[in-house]
Amino acid sequence: MTTDATIAEICIAACADTYRESGEILAHAVGIIPTLGARLAKLTTAPDIVLTDGEAFLLSGPPTPGAPETEDSVVEGWAPFRRIFDILATGRRQSMMGASQIDRHGNQNISLIGDWDRPTRQLIGVRGAPGNTANHRVDYWVSRHSPRVFVERVDMVSGVGNDRAREAGLKHHRLGVIVTNLAVFGFDADGRAELRSIHPGVDPQTVIDSTGFPVDVDGVPATRVPDAEELRLIREALDPRGNRTREVAD
């Protein structure tokens, strides 16, 4: 087994794995690592997923800046913002979003820190998080796993967690995983976050210390390492300039 994979590359593979059973859906990814994860999935285990250029076009394949022998991706569809809301209402979409805060039930906040009436820090706002979580699978990406992100209680529920979804009767709600720079969480039968894997080389105590709610690290396996072909695709085809290190340093 190759062991020279970086944490960023392990995270990209973990993000790619969220699409293994997705079928023919629109992949929405916020951030460098999630975007590379979707593109890697498209080239490996999930060829049917639909990628966007991040603006208004659907692409037949990922942009591959480092592989001139590969045919560039071409436009296969048009999805201006208005159509995104139509697509998410059909459920044929899957999002990986960021999180300024996230709690053990998967309630996520990207809106503000502090009080609604007068926030101590105004962030981006709820954006599409309520609609995404009400309509289709949502996963999260946290590039700096810390107790400031993984909190007991988020200041404003933007992305709906499992407890809230149950109360609201959201039948299309589905949280997948939370990929961080230290570990991967899933959710147990009660909808609570539980560790699925810890990245190779990360001390389990670091995960405990970095999470603001209790986590059980006993018997948690190591996150899978991308294989040689995946590493080649990441390094040579998808991200030859190493943009991934801007989110997770080597």
Next chain:
Amino acid sequence: MSDKRVSIDEAVASLESGMTIGIGGWGSRRKPMSLVRAILRTDLTDLTVVTFGGPDVGLLAAAGRIRKLVYGFVSLDSIPLDPLFTQARERGELEIEEYDEGMYVTGLRAAGARLDFLPIRAGLGSDVVPANPHLRTVASPYSGEEYLAMPALNLDVALVHVNRADAQGNAQYLGPDPYFDDLLAMAAQRTIVSAEKVVPTSSLLDEGSFHTLLFSRMYASAVVEAPQGAHFTTCEPDYSRDEAFQRHYATSAKDPEAWAEFERTFLQTDEAGYHAAVARFHATQGAA
């Protein structure tokens, strides 16, 4: 057919304090910035602004013109947050209705259809509901399923900027995304259209297919020719975002002294003065 062309200041003179004004574009993309700058030259105040916000919100908020902001988000795209908006928010100066983006669009659609509300799934379970205590749910008469009843976002006036328009207000976009300008126009009592170029009706299909005809003169009450009227936001394919100037805007916004200087240089002047100052800014940048 009436010729609806007016000057930019004439167009804005038709607005009144206290109005609910929808602003087109999206974030830092195809915003009717020349109309926003024209508002800054008036004494309009107490506005309710409805928008997918960008620097339009920042500028109006910093000038104290907004009483209430109804929005899906506020962002400069390449710079995630608009400092003028976040400062106004953190000072507690703005009354806020923040919606999920899909709720915001649904509210515009309800207004355009003259409905009180439209049902939507988005928002349920999130803190958007407690943050907007006026929101109600509605039960399906068929299954009993509960939906959020997104209230109509009715507008007194919509301000939009498009690539081309004719003198009657038939509006055309030539870039990749119409955004929601047609929905704003339909949700509003009247719409002021600014365009990069006003062209004869017979020329509307010279640069784009009939699919690019975004909305009809039925929804337009005034037409303003405003070249570079979206600056510094994008107006593809006529021009892309002026990233250097946007950075200057955002950097200036973080420091009161720098902001006062920005206002003196770029805003306390007319539209021609603004563009001349922007040209000088770029000349200095090139020399630096």
